Amino acid sequence: MVERIGTSCELRPFTSFGQTWYDVYHDRVGEIYSGETYSNAKYKAENDIRCFEKPSPCGNLGDVDNDGFVTQEDALLVANHTVGNIQLTPEQLIRADVNGDGIVSSVDALFIAQYAAGTRSTFPACTSSILTSINITPASKTIGIDKTVQLSAVCKDQNNDVMTCPTLAWSSSNTLVATVSSTGLVTGLKEGTASITASAEGKTGTSVMTVSTTPPPEDKEGKGINPLLMLAIGVGFLYVILKKK
Ligand SMILES: [Ca+2]
Numbered sequence: 121m122v123e124r125i126g127t128s129c130e131l132r133p134f135t136s137f138g139q140t141w142y143d144v145y146h147d148r149v150g151e152i153y154s155g156e157t158y159s160n161a162k163y164k165a166e167n168d169i170r171c172f173e174k175p176s177p178c179g180n181l182g183d184v185d186n187d188g189f190v191t192q193e194d195a196l197l198v199a200n201h202t203v204g205n206i207q208l209t210p211e212q213l214i215r216a217d218v219n220g221d222g223i224v225s226s227v228d229a230l231f232i233a234q235y236a237a238g239t240r241s242t243f244p245a246c247t248s249s250i251l252t253s254i255n256i257t258p259a260s261k262t263i264g265i266d267k268t269v270q271l272s273a274v275c276k277d278q279n280n281d282v283m284t285c286p287t288l289a290w291s292s293s294n295t296l297v298a299t300v301s302s303t304g305l306v307t308g309l310k311e312g313t314a315s316i317t318a319s320a321e322g323k324t325g326t327s328v329m330t331v332s333t334t335p336p337p338e339d340k341e342g343k344g345i346n347p348l349l350m351l352a353i354g355v356g357f358l359y360v361i362l363k364k365k
Pocket residue numbers: 182183184185186187188189190191193194
């Protein structure tokens with residue numbers, strides 16, 4: 121069986137001596153001498169070829185060293201961390217917690233090793249959405265004093281898919297200028313600018329509020345009076361006035 125996993129390796133078959141053989145190319149290093157251990161086997165029999173370097177099943181989870189692939193090197197980093205040989209950075213710790221239990225342990229090292237070896241197809245943490253971004257709309261707005269505007273948030277997960285936002289904490293950078301309620305309703309108080317922030321799970325989104333005594337007119341689309349109607353009313357008035365004379 122020929123096994124090709126991920127996008128970093130390519131098998132190029134050719135026929136020789138009446139049999140199919142394969143060259144193995146790696147997109148980072150070109151042609152490699154490949155077998156299960158990447159050594160001493162430029163031409164391997166079909167049932168020996170494996171190409172086991174592959175990207176993370178979700179986001180960059182498991183890719184502890186952030187080189188684009190989940191390999192045994194990543195598992196080794198986690199293993200060394202759990203026994204105290206090295207200290208992973210906060211970013212590496214996030215990528216290393218592949219079972220999503222909030223701690224980096226030998227279980228994570230095992231799961232990464234299994235994924236890199238092809239005996240595991242995904243990580244437990246991939247199935248749960250991890251908040252990665254909060255986007256607030258409108259991103260900026262000018263409002264009048266004592267006027268309000270309702271902000272809304274769109275949250276996305278590690279796959280850049282929209283997810284249900286966790287409970288957001290709303291805050292204003294200048295509560296003298298504008299306040300914000302727990303549901304994102306902003307009230308202008310005095311002239312100035314305030315950044316309104318929604319945050320959850322270490323992620324934030326912001327919207328810039330400008331409070332002005334002369335805010336731009338509200339969008340009256342759909343509510344405006346048709347000019348032709350205005351004209352008709354004017355003509356009607358004139359008719360009534362003329363008729364009275
Ligand atoms: Ca890696």
